[in-house]
Amino acid sequence: MSTHLLDRKDVDERLTWDLSGIFKTEEEYEATVKKTEELTKELEEEFKGKLTTPENINKCLDKLRSIAELLTLAGSYAYLAVAVDQTNTENLQRQMKFRNVASNIESRISFVESEIIQQEEEVINKAIEGSKENANYLKEILRKKKHALHPEVEKALSALSPVLEVFEDIYNMAKLADMDFGTFKVEDKEYPLSFSLFETKWEYEKDAKVRRAAFEAFYRKLKEYQHTIAAVYQAQVQKEKIIATLRGFDSVIDSLLFPQKVERDMYERQIDLIMENLAPHIRKFAKLLQRIHGLDEMTFADLKLEVDPDFEPEVTIEEAKRHIEEGLSVFGEDYREMIRRAFSERWIDFAENRGKATGAFCATPYGAHPYVLINWADKMREVFVLAHELGHAGHFYLAHQHQNIFDSRPSLYFIEAPSTMNELLMANYLMQKNSNDKRMKRWVLSTLISRTYYHNFVTHLLEAAYQREVYRIIDEGGSVTAPTLNKIKREVLEKFWGDAVKINEGAELTWMRQPHYYMGLYPYTYSAGLTIATQVNKRYLEEGQKALEDWKEVLKAGGTKTPVELAKMAGVDITTEKPLLDTIQYIGSIIDEIIKLTEELEK
Structure with missing residues (x-):
């Protein structure tokens, strides 16, 4: 593109x-x-x-x-x-x-x-x-x-x-309309830069000089806006605290968990166990990337590198449609027909243009079909992103057919389970389709780690850990400024990455990149949803179609049950730490398999 x-x-x-x-x-x-x-x-x-x-x-x-x-x-x-x-x-x-x-x-x-x-x-x-x-x-x-x-x-x-x-609107206007990133220069060559280009292209650039120069230019521009965005964020969390107090909650965290129908210990456990138990596995993956790319040191600017950047296939939108249709066909003909309609009836916005929201999302208006926004980059990785968003689409497509508007939307805790389940099913499909191709198998597994699990278990989990510290300050009657937010973010990053990754100057401004902080306790739910999805996918691989039939019933249930009840319908008990620990162990096993395949391919 x-x-x-x-x-x-x-x-x-x-x-x-x-x-x-x-x-x-x-x-x-x-x-x-x-x-x-x-x-x-x-x-x-x-x-x-x-x-x-x-x-x-x-x-x-x-x-x-x-x-x-x-x-x-x-x-x-x-x-x-x-x-x-x-x-x-x-x-x-x-x-x-x-x-x-x-x-x-x-x-x-x-x-x-x-x-x-x-x-x-x-x-x-x-x-x-x-x-x-x-x-x-x-x-x-x-x-x-x-x-x-x-x-x-x-x-x-x-x-x-x-x-x-209004606070999220102000943030988005600053980010998408006011911030002009211009260009950056490497060895007399100029490269265009924007929020979208950085997140879809330059973070993955294999040329270290270009990648790190883009990182420096991107964060230099963010730094110019840090005090403005911090003031907006302070207003957001102060509003949440005031409303929490008015409604009789001792903690803003308890107030924000209340509509999710989730106990405080489930929230705390999700963050604490991942920070402690997942970090060693992800550090091992970072070390592998460092070795593959011959880097003297692994920095925060290098974490989005691909295991095999020269291999990732280019994919047209038509090819993506075919892959997704085939990969998710295990759900049955009704689900497959929804995917066909999504492409033929233009439910999806693929274009990259000035002023468009970054990343991807799915909107699900009751009484109309879903809409998916994506910034398409002609890469196979986008197939996973699109399958993820179509997971949201499929969820509410089914829920809206079976529930009225009052009952259609489940707790935020559960929202990311159907979307991440689709990513895992796409990985199953691509692994089976390329069972004799070690390089393709490694690409699929490394995409699962660097995209699916990194996105949900690392990026958003580190957001959640940072967000929890912000709310603790607010609960104690304090306030947050840009230096405070930068300090919290840097400490969270340094704790997770340890000695394996150098945290570049500017990385502490990463809190400025996500709109999730204006959506309550959203970040931690990504890993919560993917934990459920991982266990359902495991059940599917062991038990077959019955697991998917149960899953479709879960999707149809919409918001008629609590997250614990929905997970139980799918055969997962999230009242214990076992599903999360099993999922962390599974992530570790994928990383070990990637290392093994890398060694075999290097022989």
Whole structure:
């Protein structure tokens, strides 16, 4: 793919997603927003001050579901247009206008939960008995009861949501619209640099001079913005702490774990065990990379090097489609058909253009098909990234077919399990397809380590360890500045990598690269999800199709069960440390196999 970033208007339409899957015209979008406002007014007039009986509660919630569905569609339409082009002022204005409308609607409908939560438990329990559709929503209200605020306070918080949720927007605007990385020079040759180019190209560059020069230039630019981004992040965590205190939580961590339906010990265990037990295996992998590439020392700037950079196949989008379709065909024809539709109906945005969000994500608006954003780089590694995002798509494609909007979304703790499961299935497929090719087998296994497990068990886990320290400071009444954040990040990196990797100057600014810190306790859930996926894949390899049939039932369950219950449906007990320790041992065994294959290939 070209290193020159096009403007969005100049991108080949076939590489872009088609938002007409949500609304065919701007007029249809506007009409939906208007209808949502009208339904909100009707809901207020009919039910405000009257949610005192089980019958009224259920009638109100039935209408609230319709509002939620329309609001989700309109919000997704506004957001997705901006995600692919932060420089388009028309799209930005639409999104800002929608947020104001949505905030007003959310403020006006906040009476629903506030009034229900004020009722006696007997009334709520009778409402639960009276409606299967609303039962889980009402059970969650009962769970929240002791943390509820006065209805007027809840209304005020809802009204303030555009202000309270603005911090991630400011971060993204600074990162994607304001930061101009320009070019960097190596031996009189200039190379273009951007957030996307650094993360998709230069981090993997095998020429050490170019790779390290890109690293220095990239982090030099980040450093210029460190105080601004730190101030935004301080505002984010301070907001979270204030709300936690208002709701009666002693710790912001407990407050953020509450909606995930996860015990504190599961969160702490995930971070502590990986920091302690995984580090020796990953350091061994770093040493292997150092030896393969003939580096005098292994630095943080070298960690994304490939085991075999000259081997990775170039892959077209059409070839990727074939690989993914075949690799995930084990899920059955219905899943395979979803993948075909994702490509043929333009659910996926492949293009790289100025102002587009970095990385990859999947949006899953209820009432429409999923949408996947990726910055396609014509490399086989992107097949794993795309399979990952299609794992999210498949999850909610099935959940939306079997659950209403209240019940469709599981805990954040579980979200990354279906996506990472797809990566493991793709690895199974590629290993079987190339069983006699040692070099290809090594590439697949090293991709599992350097991408799948590194991304989820190292990158995001180190984010989680850093994030935990930030919240501890906030819980103790402190605040964080750029020097504090840099110190925390450097200490986390040095603890994990030990003497195996030199932490370059600038690496401490890595906290500036991820938007996850504006999403609550998200980073640790990547390793939690992949732990579940690893154990389900292990079961599939041992027991066959029954494991995948059980897994599809888990996906269909959506948000009707807790993470512990969902994992149990798949045959995994996450209340103990065994699945995590087994997964760490499995990672170690893959690294040992890569070392063995490397030695055989070098003979």
